[in-house]
Amino acid sequence: MKLNGAQILINSLESEDVEYVFGYPGGAVLHIYDALETQDAVKHILVRHEQGATHAADGYARTSGKPGVVLVTSGPGITNAVTGIATAHMDSIPMVVISGQVPSPLIGGDAFQEVDAVGITRSCVKHNFLVKDIKDIAETVKRAFHIATTGRPGPVLIDIPKDITIAQMTAEAYPETVDIRSYKPTVKASSRQIKKAAQLIAKSKRPILYSGGGSVIGNASKELREFTRLLNFPITQTLMGLGAYPGTDELSVGMLGMHGNYEANMAMHGSDCVVAIGARFDDRITGNLEKFCPTAKIIHIDIDPSSISKNVVADVPIVGQVGQVLSELIDELKDVKLTDISQWWAQINDWRSVDSLTYKRSEGVIKPQTVIEALYEVTKGEAIVTSDVGQHQMWAAQYYQFDEPRRWINSGGLGTMGFGLPAAMGAKLADPDRDVACVTGEGSIQMMLQELSTMLQYSTPVKIVCLNNGYLGMVRQWQEFFYEKRYAMSYMDALPDFVKLTESYGHVGIRVEKEADLKPALIEAFAQKDKTVFLDILTDPTENVFPMIPAGGGHSDMLLAGRDDMVSKNKTDFNAV
Amino acid sequence: MRHIISILLENEAGALSRVSGLFSARGFNIESLTVAQTNDPGLSRMTIVSSGSDRVIEQIVKQLNKLIDVVKVIDLTDQDHVERELMLIKVCVNKKDELEVKQLVDIFSCKIVDVSDRTYTIEIAGKTRKLNAFLNALDFAIVMEVSRTGVTGISRGRTVI
Numbered sequence: 001m002k003l004n005g006a007q008i009l010i011n012s013l014e015s016e017d018v019e020y021v022f023g024y025p026g027g028a029v030l031h032i033y034d035a036l037e038t039q040d041a042v043k044h045i046l047v048r049h050e051q052g053a054t055h056a057a058d059g060y061a062r063t064s065g066k067p068g069v070v071l072v073t074s075g076p077g078i079t080n081a082v083t084g085i086a087t088a089h090m091d092s093i094p095m096v097v098i099s100g101q102v103p104s105p106l107i108g109g110d111a112f113q114e115v116d117a118v119g120i121t122r123s124c125v126k127h128n129f130l131v132k133d134i135k136d137i138a139e140t141v142k143r144a145f146h147i148a149t150t151g152r153p154g155p156v157l158i159d160i161p162k163d164i165t166i167a168q169m170t171a172e173a174y175p176e177t178v179d180i181r182s183y184k185p186t187v188k189a190s191s192r193q194i195k196k197a198a199q200l201i202a203k204s205k206r207p208i209l210y211s212g213g214g215s216v217i218g219n220a221s222k223e224l225r226e227f228t229r230l231l232n233f234p235i236t237q238t239l240m241g242l243g244a245y246p247g248t249d250e251l252s253v254g255m256l257g258m259h260g261n262y263e264a265n266m267a268m269h270g271s272d273c274v275v276a277i278g279a280r281f282d283d284r285i286t287g288n289l290e291k292f293c294p295t296a297k298i299i300h301i302d303i304d305p306s307s308i309s310k311n312v313v314a315d316v317p318i319v320g321q322v323g324q325v326l327s328e329l330i331d332e333l334k335d336v337k338l339t340d341i342s343q344w345w346a347q348i349n350d351w352r353s354v355d356s357l358t359y360k361r362s363e364g365v366i367k368p369q370t371v372i373e374a375l376y377e378v379t380k381g382e383a384i385v386t387s388d389v390g391q392h393q394m395w396a397a398q399y400y401q402f403d404e405p406r407r408w409i410n411s412g413g414l415g416t417m418g419f420g421l422p423a424a425m426g427a428k429l430a431d432p433d434r435d436v437a438c439v440t441g442e443g444s445i446q447m448m449l450q451e452l453s454t455m456l457q458y459s460t461p462v463k464i465v466c467l468n469n470g471y472l473g474m475v476r477q478w479q480e481f482f483y484e485k486r487y488a489m490s491y492m493d494a495l496p497d498f499v500k501l502t503e504s505y506g507h508v509g510i511r512v513e514k515e516a517d518l519k520p521a522l523i524e525a526f527a528q529k530d531k532t533v534f535l536d537i538l539t540d541p542t543e544n545v546f547p548m549i550p551a552g553g554g555h556s557d558m559l560l561a562g563r564d565d566m567v568s569k570n571k572t573d574f575n576a577v
Numbered sequence: 578m579r580h581i582i583s584i585l586l587e588n589e590a591g592a593l594s595r596v597s598g599l600f601s602a603r604g605f606n607i608e609s610l611t612v613a614q615t616n617d618p619g620l621s622r623m624t625i626v627s628s629g630s631d632r633v634i635e636q637i638v639k640q641l642n643k644l645i646d647v648v649k650v651i652d653l654t655d656q657d658h659v660e661r662e663l664m665l666i667k668v669c670v671n672k673k674d675e676l677e678v679k680q681l682v683d684i685f686s687c688k689i690v691d692v693s694d695r696t697y698t699i700e701i702a703g704k705t706r707k708l709n710a711f712l713n714a715l716d717f718a719i720v721m722e723v724s725r726t727g728v729t730g731i732s733r734g735r736t737v738i
């Protein structure tokens with residue numbers, strides 16, 4: 001039987017068990033859309049903007065662990081998708097993006113809607129392909145999925161010229177295996193390094209586990225829990241790692257970094273042995289590198305050798321899958337006598353008692369932190385929470401306790417405003433029975449609002465929790481602290497009436513102005529199971545995110561809420577502990 | 578420190594730009610870059626001369642390895658190796674310079690490969706240092722044009738990349 005390139009492409013997606021393609025049509029992909037129309041294995045979600053397609057596919061991927069798939073046309077289709085591709089790339093999310101290209105003979109001639117998609121995306125994909133022959137389509141799709149999902153995952157782009165989608169050839173079976181001589185992502189961790197790490201761990205007096213996105217991406221939650229409990233070590237998690245280890249567990253000291261907990265940052269600062277588990281020592285974590293973990297030996301577990309010793313030199317580098325490495329470490333350590341760390345725990349509990357996440361409630365204004373606490377209560381901590389970027393993102397991370405992985409979905413590496421709403425739609429498609437909340441700000445939500453329309457078309461009910469502080473709050477906070485309160489362009493006048501706006505999209509809108517109405521509104525919203533509800537919650541415009549490590553600071557230089565002075569409670573002599 | 582990094586990569590359109598793009602995107606320095614097909618037509622060999630601290634060079638090697646098209650990377654600096662560069666120089670020769678230029682060509686054991694009315698084109702191959710020395714020895718005023726290939730290298734003995 002003869003098939004055209006478009007049909008071969010769609011069959012290949014079917015062979016990869018693709019459930020959803022998020023996309024938007026255009027000239028260069030019309031044959032592909034035609035091929036989609038005549039089958040029903042692969043469902044297509046028609047977004048309202050290609051950036052929305054990439055974020056929705058990304059949210060789907062983060063929730064399900066399966067790669068997200070995107071289909072866009074050439075030219076403006078692919079350029080619109082770039083932000084979402086870069087977002088997925090920074091957070092190591094598996095994604096396959098198919099972009100149409102102008103017909104092969106026209107490439108390079110400034111044809112209508114031509115852009116060099118491979119060139120434009122090169123620095124924000126794990127790999128990309130330009131398909132030059134119909135015979136290569138199936139093999140390329142196979143490779144793309146393999147590359148996107150193995151090793152350190154990431155987005156892969158396949159650019160397909162239009163003529164190749166209409167060319168015909170006799171159908172062949174989809175390749176079962178793939179072998180790329182220059183890409184061998186499976187690595188077995190060095191047992192010598194594992195032994196060295198185990199020795200260091202066993203004799204450390206002030207240890208801390210620092211787990212990141214790799215524990216979520218690598219589905220290593222089970223091993224992480226076993227490892228942490230075996231050792232009885234304190235564990236801190238990055239913004240990307242939240243939930244791999246339960247946030248409510250007593251060994252958890254919360255998030256670390258710029259807006260991390262006091263106890264987490266102080267423990268990093270005072271530690272003699274930091275075990276980094278699928279985390280990449282981002283500058284939002286380390287702050288000033290010269291002040292970072294001054295007394296610690298660093299053990300670093302990562303699948304990507306280039307993450308190791310990139311920012312912070314590792315004393316014991318371990319290249320491997322988080323889950324596998326932790327299992328081996330568990331075997332190595334389960335019969336070993338560990339050093340008594342009760343004094344270290346006493347010190348940590350002392351830091352805990354500072355209670356760095358307390359905030360002052362005030363009459364007549366809703367505190368954003370209260371909203372997240374109420375959201376946590378109403379959803380019993382079981383919702384998937386996506387977020388946009390800004391203060392609301394930090395509050396969601398700090399005040400919603402995540403006890404399971406893949407429940408907290410946000411753009412950490414690129415920090416893409418607009419991510420939250422389409423990501424929530426993707427999450428809902430991946431896990432339709434679970435409540436999905438999108439925590440957002442009045443600034444961020446306006447970057448991808450159009451996806452409300454898609455959400456009506458495909459009935460993906462999510463609850464939008466908009467912390468409307470009337471400001472680009474995170475920008476305003478920096479201006480308050482570091483630019484002598486000159487609030488340049490962080491105030492947006494003429495906000496829309498979000499309730500009416502949502503209603504016009506066919507959803508439900510609720511405005512909350514008083515704290516007394518907050519919980520009832522949330523309960524009402526979540527009771528409407530099959531409705532998307534926009535909660536426009538007016539929150540304190542002056543509230544700031546604390547703790548905060550200002551630029552140039554180290555982990556012991558934190559600004560805490562309600563205090564003017566920089567807290568440097570690091571008077572303790574760590575070596576004495 | 579100066580390092581010579583040798584890379585085997587798939588001989589595919591775009592592979593070169595992946596490597597050069599990596600260097601510019603990450604702010605790594607490139608002193609020279611040469612690339613051509615190897616005895617296996619499916620593979621190209623690229624030689625990059627870069628400089629940086631040990632940590633920077635370590636990152637360069639790791640990041641290169643991460644590129645899907647890259648089959649193998651080695652830092653030749655670490656091993657016994659041969660390195661060569663080729664340079665073509667066009668000089669303008671008046672009667673009075675002629676002898677001196679010919680003497681220099683002899684001393685540096687290079688060749689005059691083209692002669693025209695009052696110009697010589699000289700070919701010289703060797704280590705970068707030798708090429709620089711030759712260039713310095715020539716009277717600056719007579720040099721019209723210089724074209725250098727950049728360094729290529731290979732390890733000594735039976736070791737292969």
Ligand SMILES: Cc1cc2nc3c(=O)[nH]c(=O)nc-3n(C[C@H](O)[C@H](O)[C@H](O)COP(=O)(O)OP(=O)(O)OC[C@H]3O[C@@H](n4cnc5c(N)ncnc54)[C@H](O)[C@@H]3O)c2cc1C
Binds near residue numbers: 256257281304414
């Ligand atoms: C406004 C704002 C404020 C922020 N403030 C903070 C903050 O206070 N604290 C904070 O933590 N972050 C903060 N971030 C996020 C920050 O920018 C980084 O995105 C984040 O710290 C990176 O997390 P990570 O180290 O876990 O790495 P990720 O980006 O999640 O990377 C995962 C690492 O794990 C590795 N890996 C992947 N899979 C595996 C596997 N199977 N096995 C082994 N290794 C694997 C990868 O190679 C990579 O090195 C903030 C972001 C924004 C937008």
Ligand SMILES: Cc1ncc(C[n+]2csc(CCOP(=O)(O)OP(=O)(O)O)c2C)c(N)n1
Binds near residue numbers: 388390393444445
């Ligand atoms: C696309 C994009 N543009 C600009 C920024 C810079 N930025 C980070 S946070 C922020 C303000 C976000 O405002 P809002 O969504 O209202 O959230 P708030 O901080 O008020 O909670 C801005 C502009 C960004 N992260 N992403």
Ligand SMILES: [Mg+2]
Binds near residue numbers: 442468469470471472
């Ligand atoms: Mg705001």
